Amino acid sequence: MIGIENVGIYVPNYYISNYDKKDKFEIDDNFIKDKIGVEQVTRKSINEDTSDMCVEAFRHLTTKVDINIEDVECLIVCTQNPDNNGIPHTSSIVHSKLKGKESCACFDISLGCSGYVYSLSIIKSFMEANGMNKGLLFTADPYSKIIDEDDKNTSLLFGDAATVTLLTNSKNSWFPRKFLFATNGKGSGALHNNNGVLEMDGRAVFNFSATVVPLQVNNLLKEIDMKLDDIDLILFHQGSKYIIDTLIRRLKLDKEKVPIELNKHGNTVSSSIPLILEQSITKPINRILMSGFGLGLSWGSCVIEKRKKE
């Protein structure tokens, strides 16, 4: 059975402080720290592309785990801001930069904030169906490519980052137990690319998130006969501090179980969950619930468990 063995991350060094935008957007320190919860947003360099960010995440992974690229049989990139408008697919470019072997399967997945949960299910199923032992799942969605820095709705929130998750047939891993997925295509206009510029209807995205996520989390737990008390950690997509606080309140969650970590980089789209997962999988805990939601409108949740395979 395929599970998560380790995670590598890359957060660019360059950032824009939201405190420098207080006058421009008529906001105060309280709004920055306690409401959106983003003090600064990271930005990739001009010369850096999506594939370069993936390579940096892989470099970080190699500092944590002994991995030979020759052993990688599957390489997937989840992005909607690929190199060269997606032609060729960014996973192929990453494969070239990492000098992957020819018999390695590569493809991209086009999803936003729900992307990590969906992609995790896809790569696990793909690897198991094809008898593969080692695969890499990258997330890299540099929204700075499509952000209007004068748009209060988006420029204060979105930051750039990349992650890579190593999936293996190892005996000691985090194994996905159950996934749930959903889509509301009619609501897709709430967050979309308008001629190269990201536009967001904040109220519609808030209403969507506050409504569907608690329902899906409860349904997921019901399907696997578990309660919130059985979960050690809940990793929500880091859309904004306010939406996570709202989910905590509506689901009556223990705040200690729900990390909010977007203040130093912002909402990094499909990278937001694995950025926290990277620190979480080494903790003395056994069960993590992950829930991604946003653009699409799309949402997906899953539970992963740490266990020793028999």
Next chain:
Amino acid sequence: MSKIHEEVIDVITEVVGNLEIKEENLDTELKKLGIDSLETFNVLFELEEKFGITFPEEDVEKLNTINSLAKYINEKLNN
């Protein structure tokens, strides 16, 4: 103050937290009461759920006081 006014105030207090609303504040703009844009989204959302109504986007801008919200909800419920 009507029952709907009281329910609107209850929702605002639950969403925003430490906020004292007096009868003379019923026509004060929510922004001037210290309720920011994110909290306004949340107040509207909770009221929609509570009363089973929707606030269309084109009407939201004018629903900026407790009185205007209570009046709007009352009309929706009676139509």
